[in-house]
Amino acid sequence: MATQSADEESLPLLGEAFAVELANSRYRSDRDDLDFLDDPTAVRRWFDAAPDAAGLEVPAGLGTVAAGRLREVRDAARTLLTELADRSPELSAVAVERLHAASRQAPAHLALTAPAGEPPGWELHYDGPPEAVFLASVAAHCILFVAGDDAGRVRHCARPACPMIFVQQHSARRFCHESCAHSVRQARYYRTTKHARRGAES
Numbered sequence: 639m640a641t642q643s644a645d646e647e648s649l650p651l652l653g654e655a656f657a658v659e660l661a662n663s664r665y666r667s668d669r670d671d672l673d674f675l676d677d678p679t680a681v682r683r684w685f686d687a688a689p690d691a692a693g694l695e696v697p698a699g700l701g702t703v704a705a706g707r708l709r710e711v712r713d714a715a716r717t718l719l720t721e722l723a724d725r726s727p728e729l730s731a732v733a734v735e736r737l738h739a740a741s742r743q744a745p746a747h748l749a750l751t752a753p754a755g756e757p758p759g760w761e762l763h764y765d766g767p768p769e770a771v772f773l774a775s776v777a778a779h780c781i782l783f784v785a786g787d788d789a790g791r792v793r794h795c796a797r798p799a800c801p802m803i804f805v806q807q808h809s810a811r812r813f814c815h816e817s818c819a820h821s822v823r824q825a826r827y828y829r830t831t832k833h834a835r836r837g838a839e840s
Contacts, residue, residue: 649688650663650665650802651687651689652802653689654690654805655690655783655805657719657782658719658783658803658805659689659691660776660779661712661720662802663684664712664716665801667799667800675709675712677702677705681708682696694775697768697769700772704769704772707740708772708773708776710736710740711737711740711780713736714732714734714737715737715780717730718734718780719784719792719803720794720803722789722790722792723793723794723803740773740777741778741781742774744764744767744771746763746764747762748760748762749763762775791805791807793806795818797814797818797819802814802815
């Protein structure tokens, strides 16, 4: 199964948390294998469009090696979120260490933010070369999500052919997107009407 370029399909963005969107940037199904971080140009396109990627600035000169390391971070996040969705008793040590390795690319420090008229907050600041800061920042976002409250609500889309994951904010949600829910309803309707026609003909 050949991996296709990101330019061949629209981006699979669901409006989820950054780590979930990043995990979904490799779309593997029985028919397709689409990598939306395939090269530096695709990386920039994806980060420009991802709704929760604010503050994660793709370096102007992002190279192919750094893009490959980003895909490794993405694959590690995907492994961990899939394990969470599957209710695995423990997380992959290899995937965890891959995130740790990326997060160590640049030293970080906490900084207070105190906008006028607003309560104080904090930001994580990185120092170092732009590519190292970028990779460390992406890994930190993934680590914070995996260790956060929403990680326990990660689910697989209920449409069998769909490889996407999402965060289930209410118990009735079973699909990553309404298009998948519609596809399942259509398939169910087709099976029902086909069965009814066969019954009428027999």
